Amino acid sequence: MKNIIIIISLLFCSASINAQVKKVSLQASGLTCSMCSNAIYKALQTVDFVDKVDANINNSTFVITFKPNAVVDFDVLKNKVEGAGFFVANFWATIHFTDLKIKNDEPVQAIGKNLMFLNVTNQQLNGDKTIKFLDKGYVSAKEYKKNSSLTSKECYKTGVADATCIQSGIAKGTRIYHVTI
DSSP, rough: OOOOOOOHHHHHHHHHHSEEEEEEEEEEOOOHHHHHHHHHHHHHHTTTTEEEEEEETTTTEEEEEEEETHHHHHHOOOOOOEHTOOOOEEEEEEEEEEEHHHHHHEEEEETTTTEEEEESSSSSEEEEEEEEOOOOOTBHHHHHHHHHGGOTHHHHHHHHHHTTTTOTTTTTBBBBEEEEE
């Protein structure tokens, strides 16, 4: 039992060592005035792992930074925008990677999450990289439909790892984010 706990701890530590979320930038849709922007700003400020939110009313974007060593939950941020009555039109995360090997349309584990990079060349990520989320609810409906041609795997439609998406220790039924660089 002690060995299992040690192995799990090492796996968790290695997942957090190879990448760290620096900031998230999201663009909201459906805003018509500064009061709309303020509603999203206030909603994002209530998230416990958020340190600071900077709003740009002119292009409806919000740049979110996080508390030190915080575990960032992208779905919580998206849900806060939707809970304020709006939608996410674009969602980017700036992440510091250390020696993360990625292949097109194959899942990897980083930042404690399952990521599937689409429309990329096989490469090794190092340093700060901004990735764009392609999942439903993270882009417009039109862009989501367009991006569906980048993969034939069912997990793109559901956001959950299935038999076509499980590899490299990714468990069936876990959340998987589809992203690009």
